[in-house]
Amino acid sequence: MNIDEADQSELIGYLLASVVEESNLQSFTDKLVSLCDDRIVVALRRIDVLTKCEDVAGFSGIDADSIDSFVNYYASRNAYQEPLTRIPLNAPQFALAHVDRRAIAKSEIYNDWKRPLGLGIGGLAINVARSGRYVLSASIEMSDALEEAAGRGFEALLGRLAPHLATLADLNGKAWAKGVSAALDTSATGALLVSHVGRVIHMNEAAERLLWITGLNVDAKGKLCGATPEADGTVQAVLGDVLAGRSAARTVRVKDLGYLGDIHLTASRLPEGARRPAIWSLAPQDEPAAVIYLAPDHExxxxxxxxxxxxxxxxxxxxxxxxxxxxxxxxxxxxxxxxxxxxxxxxxxxxxxxxxxxxxxxxxxxxxxxxxxxx
Incomplete structure (x- = not known):
């Protein structure tokens, strides 16, 4: 694959434009595929290392049904996923350097998904950003013959594009942070942003301090909970009413035995326009649905x-x-x-x-x- 300066500028242009319109990432992967005379598959994926689920920011070179089957089924059974999410950042890697070839040859994803699409047992990937939970990975899949003949060229290409992909991830994260979460971060009142299923996806410093010294906490599933059955029942009832649309906002007093006194909890539903963060970022992927404000009696x-x-x-x-x-x-x-x-x-x-x-x-x-x- 030979990419001249004009092609590279166009690719970088798609990346930058995706900060405003995320669909430009699909244009980026489409453009990469179009520049190769042989068949390749290009994907930009956000991998959740806890759930094994993968969100697709751009996926080109195969039909929509094959993409759907990967996202909805094979991604969670991807034998390549765990070893490849551990590779160093910004270093293109061939899959076969990190996986057992014999095990992959027997795997479901290779036999039922890759091989029928004419793709080889290997592939090439680069990780450009990582958090405790997510990895942003760009990959190129191709036939075994093409990998042997042109693999080093694709490796160099991913290396050149990696800094721009990393910059985009950072820009997307900052763009989201300057949105609905920014208002919370400037507030002296404890505030938590929650998804439509009640999972906490962001909290400000004031809320972090309160959770440290009060009976409220965020459990392993990311839900705000009370320390006692009574307190927890109050929290869940209020948040349930607001998230279900039965109330636009509700305020209750949650009994707390800490020295700050009881907690006045207000749950307020966000307008539908509060947007979901970009997939190609390390920001939480849940759509923000409501804000919880926490004010102890002493406040x-x-x-x-x-x-x-x-x-x-x-x-x-x-x-x-x-x-x-x-x-x-x-x-x-x-x-x-x-x-x-x-x-x-x-x-x-x-x-x-x-x-x-x-x-x-x-x-x-x-x-x-x-x-x-x-x-």
Whole structure:
């Protein structure tokens, strides 16, 4: 395959244009196939090393039915996949240098998919980007005879294109990050972006901090969960209502035993226009469907405390102490937050109860609760 400067410029142009319109990646693979006099198959794939599934960004040189059978069946049974996802980045590799030829000769993908298409037992691939879960791989499949005669030329070609493919992956990731996730990243409130099945696909730093110190967590399946059956039931019910379209948004109070107090969780459905990230990127592939906002009771203090001060004539320290009592914060945790000695904290509590005409802590909780409900 001989590619002149004009052909290479056209190929790179397709890659850059795909940042705006992803279908240009198919034009890229079509162009590569058209430049070869012999039959080759060119694919740009995103491989999920956990599920073994593969998403296709561009696939040319075979018919649509063969592509569908690969994506929907053979990709998850691909005997080449595991060894080839481990090859170094930006280094074109021949498949037979990493797999057992005898095992491949007996494999389903070779006998039922590659061989009927006239493709050889080998092939050539290059990995251009990798995360903990995904690998972006470009590959060229050909007959055994063509690989023997022209394999080194294809190897050099993939080597020249690799930097441009890596740049595209980076651009696509940044383009997505500047979209819906960027708004979350600038928020001081904990926020998580979830897919239509409730899987967390992005969270900001504030949310990461809250998950570290509260009873909420993201489980092995990527779902937001509560630490207790009651808390988890609340989270799943609210998120289920919003994702199913029964509510545009819902806010609930999730009981939490940590020193930050209970968590106020708001789930809000995103507009349908929130777009899915490009396949040729290391961004999560789930379409964003909703945002979950997390605000512990102590964050709500910013709005509730000024009102408590105004209603009951408390000092700022006294109003914060009343709010701590409302949140159910233990005395030892209050002293950690405020830096006070336990004796000083108790004296402050006594002043609060006197000014609020409260005989018991429960009276303080009830009075602050009425104020909190109005803001």
């Amino acid at each position: 709500r203090a910013r709005t509730v405390v000024p009102r408590v001060r105004a209603v009951y004539g408390l000092s700022e320290d006294e109003a914060f102490m009343a709010f701590f009592l409302y949140c159910g914060t233990r005395l030892e945790d209050i002293t950690k937050i405020t830096g006070q000695h336990p004796y000083e904290a108790q004296l402050l509590i006594d002043r609060v109860m006197k000014k609020m005409d409260a005989a018991r802590y429960a009276d303080v909780v009830r009075r602050v609760g009425r104020v909190a409900a109005s803001v």
